[in-house]
Structure formats: structure tokens, C-alpha cells
Amino acid sequence: MSDASADSLVVSRDPNHPANLICELCTLFYNNGWVTGTGGGISIREADKIFIAPSGVQKERMVPDNMFVMNLPTREYLRVPKSLKPSACTPLFLAAYTNRNAGACIHTHSQNAVIISLLYDKVFTIANIEQIKALPKITEPGYFGFFDTLTIPIIENTAHEEDLKDSLEQAIIDYPTSTAVLVRRHGIYVWGETVWKAKVYNEAIDYLLELAIKMRQLGIPPDGAIGSERNTRLV
Ligand SMILES: [Zn+2]
CATH class of the missing domain: 3.40.225.10 (Class II aldolase/adducin N-terminal domain)
Structure with a gap:
């Protein structure tokens, strides 16, 4: 799904919106040498929704429109950006959300x-x-x-x-x-x-x-x- 209503899930002027924060943190982590060459990943939970950075995008060039959004209880994708694959880290992020009630999960290399x-x-x-x-x-x-x-x-x-x-x-x-x-x-x-x-x-x-x-x-x-x-x- 990537219709207009799904796109609204990642469009916000609020710098603390998860889609914006993931981009900010990816750049920060890239500059620390932790997510070089598209390695690593970040996911943030907001209530029942989880926002996940995609696979294969250079971390310092990430934009909110690249974000996947999933309903955590049903594991159904609410938003799938065009031409992008979900992060291979997704099952690992889900493990942290379900076993530890995490609010965010970071993976670095x-x-x-x-x-x-x-x-x-x-x-x-x-x-x-x-x-x-x-x-x-x-x-x-x-x-x-x-x-x-x-x-x-x-x-x-x-x-x-x-x-x-x-x-x-x-x-x-x-x-x-x-x-x-x-x-x-x-x-x-x-x-x-x-x-x-x-x-x-x-x-x-x-x-x-x-x-x-x-x-x-x-x-x-x-x-x-x-x-x-x-x-x-x-x-
Ligand atoms: Zn990895």
C-alpha cells in the first residue's frame, strides 16, 4: 500500500515525528561510522505503529518518504514505499518490541x-x-x-x-x-x-x-x- 493516506503517516513538520527522527539519527550514526555502506538500521515505535528504515538506502541520504510503517499487533504493513525493500533487521526489531516492550531499536555495524x-x-x-x-x-x-x-x-x-x-x-x-x-x-x-x-x-x-x-x-x-x-x- 502506498496511497495518499498511507503517505500521510510519514509526512510531518514535527522534528520529533518518527519518520523525521529516523532520518536525523541515520545521519548521526553514519557520521559516527556505525552504519556505513547501508549497513545497520533503526526502528521507532509510536503506540501501535512501528516505523522502519528501508534496506539498501544510504543512511545519510534517508528521507521520511523512504519509511515503512507497520501495525505492531497485526504485523500488517500500513505503508510500503515504492521500489524499496523492508529492512532485513525487521524480525529482530520485532523481537525487541514484543519481548521488551521497546520504544525503539537501533542496529549498527x-x-x-x-x-x-x-x-x-x-x-x-x-x-x-x-x-x-x-x-x-x-x-x-x-x-x-x-x-x-x-x-x-x-x-x-x-x-x-x-x-x-x-x-x-x-x-x-x-x-x-x-x-x-x-x-x-x-x-x-x-x-x-x-x-x-x-x-x-x-x-x-x-x-x-x-x-x-x-x-x-x-x-x-x-x-x-x-x-x-x-x-x-x-x-
Ligand atoms: Zn546488520
């Missing part, structure tokens, strides 16, 4: 996520770093504290993006305190209660991933006790 997935086996852990406090505990109100350990699961990549759905859903169930899932040699999925929270979580996690890579390069364990880094430096 961040190099920090890829490198971390090569340095860790089943989970990435980091502790005693101030930036952890930007991330929600999920299973209880509030955010992680400075002395907490953050754990993010890592799943294996598949030949096709949509085939990640089952393992991503299992990771969401197995790691109820995580608001993200790393995909080995591929990237990361991050979601949040709102699009702004998802953006903050994605930025905070990427910062922690980059920091962990640098700490390991210096021989400092990212999940080590406070003080262990000083011993490491003396060795």
Missing part, C-alpha cells in the same frame, strides 16, 4: 562491537567504570551503579540477518538485565523505552566497548577489581 565480539566468547563484561551508570537495570527500577558489572550477551552471526531472530530472542530471555545483544563479526542491537533512551544506551555501550578494547591493549582487565590496573601497569 560499529567496529568496536565487531572487535569486542572477537575478544570475548559468550558475554562481554565490564565493571567499575562511570559510564555504566547510563544503562538501565531492566529487571529492577533504576540504573547500573559504578560498582556493578555490566554483561552483554554475544550471539553467533548467520548468513542472512533475519536468521538471527531466534538466537537474539533467546539472548533477550537468557540475559534479562541487558538492553543490547552483540552479534559476532557483525555488530550490535540496542533498544530502549524511547528513541532517546535507545540512542543514549547505544552511545554509552559503544563508549564502553571502545574503552574495553583500549584497556585490553594495555593489559588491564575491563572487569577487574579497582586497583588491579595499577598492578598491571607495574608488571
Whole structure:
């Protein structure tokens, strides 16, 4: 469907309309090197509707008219832009919406996520770093504290993006305190209660991933006790 009434779903002068926000965030993420070469994707939920960036469009050139709109309860497309394919990330976004009641989901091909997935086996852990406090505990109100350990699961990549759905859903169930899932040699999925929270979580996690890579390069364990880094430096 792409009639005039469906087009009205993505036309708005409000900069906070999901179709406009997806374009703004795609440009921002492109400039951060997270969604280069059409990789990655973003989806935002507004009540029962989800807005999804298309497949194969250069992220920095995305326009609201490119957006797919789906009815979340029925999974029926309310708007399909001409000559575009829905994002292969769509089943993964749906997993975050249905299992976590997310308000938005972000998928990037961040190099920090890829490198971390090569340095860790089943989970990435980091502790005693101030930036952890930007991330929600999920299973209880509030955010992680400075002395907490953050754990993010890592799943294996598949030949096709949509085939990640089952393992991503299992990771969401197995790691109820995580608001993200790393995909080995591929990237990361991050979601949040709102699009702004998802953006903050994605930025905070990427910062922690980059920091962990640098700490390991210096021989400092990212999940080590406070003080262990000083011993490491003396060795
Ligand atoms: Zn991907």
C-alpha cells in the first residue's frame, strides 16, 4: 500500500515525528561510522505503529518518504514505499518490541562491537567504570551503579540477518538485565523505552566497548577489581 493516506503517516513538520527522527539519527550514526555502506538500521515505535528504515538506502541520504510503517499487533504493513525493500533487521526489531516492550531499536555495524565480539566468547563484561551508570537495570527500577558489572550477551552471526531472530530472542530471555545483544563479526542491537533512551544506551555501550578494547591493549582487565590496573601497569 502506498496511497495518499498511507503517505500521510510519514509526512510531518514535527522534528520529533518518527519518520523525521529516523532520518536525523541515520545521519548521526553514519557520521559516527556505525552504519556505513547501508549497513545497520533503526526502528521507532509510536503506540501501535512501528516505523522502519528501508534496506539498501544510504543512511545519510534517508528521507521520511523512504519509511515503512507497520501495525505492531497485526504485523500488517500500513505503508510500503515504492521500489524499496523492508529492512532485513525487521524480525529482530520485532523481537525487541514484543519481548521488551521497546520504544525503539537501533542496529549498527560499529567496529568496536565487531572487535569486542572477537575478544570475548559468550558475554562481554565490564565493571567499575562511570559510564555504566547510563544503562538501565531492566529487571529492577533504576540504573547500573559504578560498582556493578555490566554483561552483554554475544550471539553467533548467520548468513542472512533475519536468521538471527531466534538466537537474539533467546539472548533477550537468557540475559534479562541487558538492553543490547552483540552479534559476532557483525555488530550490535540496542533498544530502549524511547528513541532517546535507545540512542543514549547505544552511545554509552559503544563508549564502553571502545574503552574495553583500549584497556585490553594495555593489559588491564575491563572487569577487574579497582586497583588491579595499577598492578598491571607495574608488571
Ligand atoms: Zn546488520
